Amino acid sequence: MFDLETILTAIAPEVLLAAAGLLGVTIGAFLGDRFTGLSFKFGALVLFAAAALAGYYWEGGRAFDGLVETSSYANFAKVVSFVSGGIALLMAEGFLRRHETLRYEYALLVIFAALGMGMILSSANFMTLYLGVETLSLSSYVLASFHRDSPRSSEAGLKYFVLGALASGLLLYGMSLVYGFSGSTSYEIVAEAEPTMGLLFGMVLMITGLAFKVSAAPMHVWTPDVYEGSPSPVVAFFATAPKMASMVVFAIVLYTAFPQAMAFENWQVIVGIIAAASMLVGAFGALPQTNLKRLLGYSSIANMGYALVAVAAGVQYGAGSLLIFMTAYVIASLGLFGGVLSMRREGGMVENINELAGLVRRQPGLATALTLLLVSVSGFPLAFGFLGKLAVIQAGVSSGMWPLVIILVLSSVIAMYYYLRIVKIMWFDEQAEDFEPVDGWVTMTVYVSALVSVALLIFVAPFSELAETVAAGLIS
Amino acid sequence: MDFPILSAVTFLPLAGAILILLIKALTGAQIRADGTEDDRVMYAGLLFSVATFIVSIVMFLSFDLNGTGYQLVEEVDWFSGIKYKMGIDGMSLLLILLTTLLTPIALIASIGSIKKRLTEYVVSFLVLETFMIGVFCALDLVVFYVFFEAGLIPMFIIIGVWGGIDRIYASFKFFLYTLLGSLFMLAAVVYMYLTAGTSDVVQLEQYAFDPGAQTWLWLAFFASFAVKLPMWPVHTWLPDAHVQAPTAGSVILAGILLKMGGYGFLRFSLPMFPDASVLFQPFVFTISVIAIVYASLVAWRQTDMKKLIAYSSVAHMGFVTLGIFSFTEIGVQGAVFQMLSHGLISGALFLIVGVVYDRMHTREISAYGGLVHRMPVYATLFMLFTMANVGLPGTSGFVGEILTMVGAFQANTWAAAGAALGVIFSAVYMLTLYRRTVFGEITNPELENIQDVNTKELICLIPLAIGTILLGILPNLIFDITRESSLHALAQVAGG
Numbered sequence: 001m002f003d004l005e006t007i008l009t010a011i012a013p014e015v016l017l018a019a020a021g022l023l024g025v026t027i028g029a030f031l032g033d034r035f036t037g038l039s040f041k042f043g044a045l046v047l048f049a050a051a052a053l054a055g056y057y058w059e060g061g062r063a064f065d066g067l068v069e070t071s072s073y074a075n076f077a078k079v080v081s082f083v084s085g086g087i088a089l090l091m092a093e094g095f096l097r098r099h100e101t102l103r104y105e106y107a108l109l110v111i112f113a114a115l116g117m118g119m120i121l122s123s124a125n126f127m128t129l130y131l132g133v134e135t136l137s138l139s140s141y142v143l144a145s146f147h148r149d150s151p152r153s154s155e156a157g158l159k160y161f162v163l164g165a166l167a168s169g170l171l172l173y174g175m176s177l178v179y180g181f182s183g184s185t186s187y188e189i190v191a192e193a194e195p196t197m198g199l200l201f202g203m204v205l206m207i208t209g210l211a212f213k214v215s216a217a218p219m220h221v222w223t224p225d226v227y228e229g230s231p232s233p234v235v236a237f238f239a240t241a242p243k244m245a246s247m248v249v250f251a252i253v254l255y256t257a258f259p260q261a262m263a264f265e266n267w268q269v270i271v272g273i274i275a276a277a278s279m280l281v282g283a284f285g286a287l288p289q290t291n292l293k294r295l296l297g298y299s300s301i302a303n304m305g306y307a308l309v310a311v312a313a314g315v316q317y318g319a320g321s322l323l324i325f326m327t328a329y330v331i332a333s334l335g336l337f338g339g340v341l342s343m344r345r346e347g348g349m350v351e352n353i354n355e356l357a358g359l360v361r362r363q364p365g366l367a368t369a370l371t372l373l374l375v376s377v378s379g380f381p382l383a384f385g386f387l388g389k390l391a392v393i394q395a396g397v398s399s400g401m402w403p404l405v406i407i408l409v410l411s412s413v414i415a416m417y418y419y420l421r422i423v424k425i426m427w428f429d430e431q432a433e434d435f436e437p438v439d440g441w442v443t444m445t446v447y448v449s450a451l452v453s454v455a456l457l458i459f460v461a462p463f464s465e466l467a468e469t470v471a472a473g474l475i476s
Numbered sequence: 477m478d479f480p481i482l483s484a485v486t487f488l489p490l491a492g493a494i495l496i497l498l499i500k501a502l503t504g505a506q507i508r509a510d511g512t513e514d515d516r517v518m519y520a521g522l523l524f525s526v527a528t529f530i531v532s533i534v535m536f537l538s539f540d541l542n543g544t545g546y547q548l549v550e551e552v553d554w555f556s557g558i559k560y561k562m563g564i565d566g567m568s569l570l571l572i573l574l575t576t577l578l579t580p581i582a583l584i585a586s587i588g589s590i591k592k593r594l595t596e597y598v599v600s601f602l603v604l605e606t607f608m609i610g611v612f613c614a615l616d617l618v619v620f621y622v623f624f625e626a627g628l629i630p631m632f633i634i635i636g637v638w639g640g641i642d643r644i645y646a647s648f649k650f651f652l653y654t655l656l657g658s659l660f661m662l663a664a665v666v667y668m669y670l671t672a673g674t675s676d677v678v679q680l681e682q683y684a685f686d687p688g689a690q691t692w693l694w695l696a697f698f699a700s701f702a703v704k705l706p707m708w709p710v711h712t713w714l715p716d717a718h719v720q721a722p723t724a725g726s727v728i729l730a731g732i733l734l735k736m737g738g739y740g741f742l743r744f745s746l747p748m749f750p751d752a753s754v755l756f757q758p759f760v761f762t763i764s765v766i767a768i769v770y771a772s773l774v775a776w777r778q779t780d781m782k783k784l785i786a787y788s789s790v791a792h793m794g795f796v797t798l799g800i801f802s803f804t805e806i807g808v809q810g811a812v813f814q815m816l817s818h819g820l821i822s823g824a825l826f827l828i829v830g831v832v833y834d835r836m837h838t839r840e841i842s843a844y845g846g847l848v849h850r851m852p853v854y855a856t857l858f859m860l861f862t863m864a865n866v867g868l869p870g871t872s873g874f875v876g877e878i879l880t881m882v883g884a885f886q887a888n889t890w891a892a893a894g895a896a897l898g899v900i901f902s903a904v905y906m907l908t909l910y911r912r913t914v915f916g917e918i919t920n921p922e923l924e925n926i927q928d929v930n931t932k933e934l935i936c937l938i939p940l941a942i943g944t945i946l947l948g949i950l951p952n953l954i955f956d957i958t959r960e961s962s963l964h965a966l967a968q969v970a971g972g
C-alpha cells in the first residue's frame with residue numbers, strides 16, 4: 001500500500017519542500033536571528049532542488065488513490081515556478097536588509113508558497129486542489145503585508161486577504177456543487193459525469209475563483225493595489241512563480257475535469273470573455289499609470305488575458321502555447337522586477353517611471369537590458385516574448401476564435417504605447433539623478449533574463465519541442 | 477554548404493554595432509563636458525556600413541543574373557517547422573544594394589550635424605540596416621515578420637532622440653501606426669502557417685488558398701503594407717515622421733522603409749493571394765489615384781520643405797501601387813523601377829533640404845530665396861533632383877512614372893488619366909519649391925553669407941545624382957535584372 005517510489009514519482013518536490021519548510025521553522029526556533037542571513041540561501045537552494053526533483057521525476061505518476069497525479073505538463077510548470085521563485089527569493093535579501101525587515105520567516109513563507117504551487121500542480125482531486133490553493137494563498141497574504149510597519153503594505157495584505165478569502169469561498173462553493181452533481185471530487189470521475197446544469201454552475205463558480213488567483217478581469221481589482229503596496233521583492237515573486245503555477249492549474253482543471261463537449265463549449269465562452277476583458281482592462285488600465293509597480297500590475301493583467309486565450313483554445317491547440325507564453329512572461333517579469341529593485345536613491349526606493357529618465361546615459365547596460373525585457377513582455381519581435389505571443393495567436397487562430405485574436409491584436413497595440421513610454425523615458429528624456437548600486441543578485445537577474453529572452457528567440461527549438469511534447473502527453 | 481553571403485550582408489552591420497558598443501564599454505570613452513563625443517565612433521560606423529556595401533557588391537557578383545527563382549538560398553531550422561530561410565531574386569537584390577548604398581550616405585551626411593549621443597546614433601543606424609536587409613532577404617514569413625517589425629525600434633529611437641521639437645509625438649505615431657497594421661499581418665501569417673503547414677515563401681506561392689480566405693488574408697497583409705508604403709488614407713504618420721526625423725533618418729525612411737510596402741505586395745500579396753488581388757484591383761486603383769492627386773495638391777500648399785517632399789513621396793508611392801496592381805509586366809517592372817528610383821531621388825531631396833537646414837536651422841520655404849546667387853553648385857544639384865522628381869525624361873523618375881502609367885492604362889484608362897494629372901501637379905509643387913527657394917533675390921539677410929555645398933555633402937549627393945541619370949538613360953540595366961522577379965510575381969495572377 002505504502003510505496004515510497006510511487007509517492008516520490010508523484011510528489012517528490014513537494015515532499016522536499018514540506019520537509020525543508022518544517023526544518024527551517026525548527027532551525028529558526030533554535031537559532032533565531034542568526035538563521036536570517038542563511039535562510040535566503042537555504043530557501044533558494046531548496047526551491048532549486050525541488051525544481052531539479054521535478055525534472056528528475058519528469059514523467060510523474062499517481063499516488064494516494066488518485067488524490068495526486070503529476071504529469072510531465074505539470075512538471076514543466078513546476079520547474080519554471082520553482083526556479084523563478086528561487087530567483088525572486090535571492091533578489092529579496094538585499095532589499096529587506098535595507099528596509100530592516102530581514103527575517104528568516106520570509107524565506108520559509110516562500111518555501112510554503114512553493115509547496116502550495118506544487119500541490120495544485122499535482123492535484124487530481126478538488127480536495128488537494130483546495131488545500132494547495134489555500135497553502136499558496138495564506139503564504140501570499142502574509143508576504144504581501146511583510147512590511148508590517150508600512151501602512152501600504154498592511155493595506156495590500158488586508159485587501160489581498162479579504163478578496164482572496166471571497167474567491168476561495170467561491171471556489172469551494174463551486175467544488176461542492178460539482179461534487180453534489182457528480183458524486184465525486186476526483187477529476188477523473190467528474191470528467192465522466194453528465195454535464196448537468198448544476199455541474200456547469202459549479203464549474204462557473206470554480207472558474208471565478210481560479211480567475212481571481214491568476215488576476216484575470218473582472219476578478220483583477222486587487223492586483224494594482226497589491227502590486228503597488230507590497231514590498232517590491234514580494235511583487236517580483238507574485239508576478240512570476242504563482243502566476244505560472246495558477247495559470248497552468250487553471251488550464252489543467254478545465255482540461256482534465258471538464259473535457260466533455262458540452263462543458264467545453266460553456267467554459268470556452270466564459271474563459272474567452274474573461275480573456276477579452278483582461279486584455280482590455282490591462283491595456284487601458286495601464287495607460288494613466290505613473291507608478292512602475294502599478295503599471296506592471298496592469299501589464300500582468302493584460303498578459304494573463306493573452307494566456308487565457310491559449311487556455312480557451314482548448315487542450316489540443318492551447319496547452320503547448322500556454323507553456324511557451326507563460327515561460328516567456330515569467331522570464332521577462334523577473335528581469336523587469338529586477339529593474340524595479342534597482343531603482344534606489346539615497347533615502348529609499350523610488351517607483352515613479354519618470355525616475356528612469358535618461359537612464360541610458362547613466363547606466364546604458366541596465367537601460368538596454370530593461371528595453372529588451374519590455375520588448376519581450378510586449379511580445380514584439382527581437383525577444384522570446386514574441387514567440388510566446390505567436391504561440392497564443394496560433395492557439396487562437398487554430399481554434400477559430402477570431403474575435404479574441406482581433407482583441408488581442410488591438411490591445412497589444414494599446415499596450416505597446418505604455419511600454420514604449422517607458423522606453424521613451426529611458427532613452428529620450430533628460431537625465432535624472434543616478435541610482436545607487438544594488439546587490440549583485442538583482443543586477444545579475446536583470447542581465448541574465450534579458451540575455452535569456454534574446455537567446456531563446458533564436459535557440460527556441462528544443463524548448464518549444466519540449467512544450468509540445470508535454471502538451472501532447474496531456475491530451476492522451 | 478556555400479558561404480552564407482546573405483547572412484553575412486545582413487548581420488555585418490549588427491556585428492559592427494555590437495563591436496562599437498563593446499569597444500566603448502571597454503575603453504570607457506568619456507563624454508566631454510559639452511555633451512559631444514569622439515568623432516571616431518562615426519567613422520567606425522561608416523567603416524562597417526561601407527564594408528557591408530562591399531560585401532553586398534560581392535553578393536551581387538555571385539548572383540546569377542540569368543538564373544531563375546531564388547538564389548543564394550540559406551536554410552537553417554528554427555522551430556516547429558519554421559525555418560530561418562534567406563534567398564534573393566533580382567528585385568530584392570537591387571533593394572539590398574539600395575539599402576547598403578544609402579546607409580553609408582546617411583551616415584556621411586550626419587558627420588558634423590549630429591553632435592549629441594553619437595554612439596547610440598551610429599549603433600541605431602547599423603542595427604536598422606541589419607533589419608532592413610533582412611526584410612529583403614527573408615524567405616520565410618515569420619522571419620520576414622521579425623525583420624519587418626524589429627526595424628521599428630531603431631527608427632523609433634532615431635526619430636525620438638535626434639528629431640525635431642515634436643519628435644516624441646512623431647515617433648509614437650510612426651511606431652503605433654505601423655504596429656497596428658503589422659499585427660493583423662501576423663495573425664494572417666499564423667493562419668497561413670496553420671492552413672498550409674508551412675511558412676516557407678516558396679511553398680506558400682504554390683499553395684492555393686481558398687478564395688474566401690484569400691480575401692481576409694489579403695486585407696490583413698494590406699493593412700500592414702498600406703501603412704508602411706504609405707497609401708492614402710493611412711499616410712498621416714509619414715509627414716510627421718519626416719518633418720521630425722533628422723536628415724539621415726528621413727533619407728532612410730523615404731529611401732528604404734517605404735519600399736518595404738511595395739516589396740511586400742510583390743513578394744506576398746500577388747503570388748499568394750492572386751484571386752483576392754484581382755478582386756481588390758479597383759479598390760487599390762481608386763485609393764492610388766486619390767493618393768496621387770490628393771497628396772500632390774497637399775504638397776503644393778506646404779510651407780515646410782520636408783513636409784512637401786514627404787507628401788510627394790506619398791504621391792510617388794501611389795504610382796508604385798498603380799503599377800503593381802495593373803497586373804501587367806510593364807506596370808510591375810515600372811513599379812519596381814519607381815521604387816528604386818524614388819529611393820535615390822527622395823533620399824537626395826532630403827539631403828538637399830538637410831544641406832540648407834544645417835546652415836540655417838529652418839525648413840520654412842519662406843525663409844529662403846535667391847540661393848542660386850550664393851550656392852551655384854547646390855542650385856544645380858537641386859535642379860537635377862527636382863527634375864527627376866517631376867519625372868523629366870532622361871532621369872530615372874521619368875521611366876518609373878511612364879511605365880506604371882502605361883501599365884495602368886492597359887488595365888484601366890481612368891486610373892491612368894488620374895495618375896497623369898498627378899504628374900502635372902508634381903511639376904507644379906516641385907517647381908514652386910525650387911523657384912521660391914533658389915531663384916529670386918535674396919530677401920533674408922542671413923542668407924548673404926551662406927556657404928555652397930562642401931565636400932562631405934558632395935560625396936553624399938554625387939552618387940545619387942549619377943544613379944538618377946544613369947538609370948534614366950539606361951533603364952535596361954534594371955529591367956534585365958528585375959524581369960524574372962516581375963514575371964514571377966505576376967505568374968499566379970495572370971495564370972490563375
